Amino acid sequence: MKGTYRELPEHPHVALRHALLDAGRTHPAPPFSPLRGRAADPTATAEAVLHEHLTPYGVAVADLDRPMANAELVEFGSVLGVPQPERSPDVGARVEEGVILNLVSGPTVIRDPAGQPFAANALSLHTESSGASVPAQPRYIVLMCVSPGSTGRTAQTVVVPMSGAYEALSRRTRDILTHLRYDLPGEAPAVLRRVGDRPVFAIRDFMDTPMPWTFDGKMDRPAAVDDALRELYAAIYGARAFGFTWTRGRLVVIDNTVHFHGRTRAVGAAEATARHLKRLRIAGGNVR
Secondary structure, rough: EEEEOOOOOOOHHHHHHHHHOOOOOOOOOOOOOOOOEOOOOOHHHHHHHHHHHHHHHHHEEEOOOOEEEEHHHHHHHHHHHOOOOOOOOOHHHHHHOEEEEEEEEOOOOOOHHHHHHHHHOOOEOOOOOOOOOHHHOOOOOEEEEEOOEEEEEEOEEEEEEHHHHHOOOHHHHHHHHHEEOOOOOOOOOOEEEOOOEEEEOOEEEEOOOOEEEEEEEOOOOOHHHHHHHHHHHHHHHHHOEEOOOOOOOOEEEEOEEEEEEEEEEOOOOOOOOOEEEEEEEEEEEOOO
């Protein structure tokens, strides 16, 4: 069975998304202290991040004495797994060393999810490369701050634990999501799968962009799939969220199989200096 999900303004998650990402809220940091690290010692910093934060929490934050140079950042990522090439032609001019993407926020509001990382508006919650096959999806997202920008209140990177969203779902919705995937060429994974004893999602909030889907289980009516997606999005935006405020040299690592992530909208005057993060996507992974 195939269909297309379309968001409507009255769907419950729309108001929840606004409250989480657009209403100017500052979200609390995760319940652990940032690590300290030296940019000139990326291997030791990565090992500390891996064992002290990523293993127990699925997310990590380290405050460095300065932003890492590109070679240092690649070395850091190589301790965690294998840095993935940035092959999209849409971002070619923003890529360095083949694997580092420069995320520089602009003054424009962009509704297309593909352009949101470079825009002034919020970045809707998602898992990275959610339409790619499981082996092609990154395990970790590494973000490093070159400049936090100079808004009245800089945008936070937000993470939402998958476990919290999963617990809020009905059993029927969980079952539907295990048979649901994007209607794309290739091997798009199920929206919900199990990795060991953990629920793992592969989903993006496309907002008002339609999302074609395909369902490979038994279903009496297509509307049940749309109901399940609405319940999922409401669970994601209604779950407890944590936020990271950026400072120069701060490094955040997100386990793409443990948390959804996104970004709040900056609040205040237009940026005199754009926020600049560098991103690495890491395949494989050396934990769990």
